[in-house]
Amino acid sequence: MQPTVNALDIAVNDLGAAIDFYRLLGLEFVRDQHMPDDHAGCDLPNGLHLMLDTDDLRTKTTAHWTPPATGRTFLAFEFGSPAEVDAKYAELTAAGITALQEPFDAPWGMRYASVADPSGNGIDLYAALSTADPTH
Structure with missing residues (x-):
């Protein structure tokens, strides 16, 4: 099975x-x-x-588990537009959340940014780049 x-x-x-x-x-x-x-x-x-x-x-x-010094997990959250990625990143970092990567236009066709949750786990924020939006 x-x-x-x-x-x-x-x-x-x-x-x-x-x-x-x-x-x-x-x-x-x-x-x-x-x-x-x-x-x-x-x-x-x-x-x-x-x-x-x-x-x-x-x-x-868990018998043989020790907490890592920093997170090793990344969760990816998809947004509807590149502007939403930028807005959520700005909201999170303004709230004191640790920035890992400012928003950027990734070569794989997405607007991408990363922050860390309070335990150091990575959180990716992404959206497909729109061909209709000349700024992205």
């Missing part, structure tokens, strides 16, 4: 800060009633479930 990937789990060092950050990107996490300080989940389109687990919980439940 072929397994089904239906959930992604991100280890975070501060659950509250992570929930607040992802809310800025439009995601609403629900804290687990059995572990409200250590685990939260968010249902995404197409049946995918995104989870946040604290480093403390991961250390207790």
Whole structure:
């Protein structure tokens, strides 16, 4: 039987800060009633479930795992236009979110930018470059 990937789990060092950050990107996490300080989940389109687990919980439940010094995961968020990428990047960085890459027109045909969530995981913001928009 072929397994089904239906959930992604991100280890975070501060659950509250992570929930607040992802809310800025439009995601609403629900804290687990059995572990409200250590685990939260968010249902995404197409049946995918995104989870946040604290480093403390991961250390207790995963025998040979140690929290990395910085994030190793990048989540990519697609926007409807290059202007939306620029606006979201400006909103996030104005809110004190760490910038990793200012918006730029990537050679693969997208407007692209990156920030870091509060635990250092990468967050890519992108949109297809429009041929109708002469500024992009």
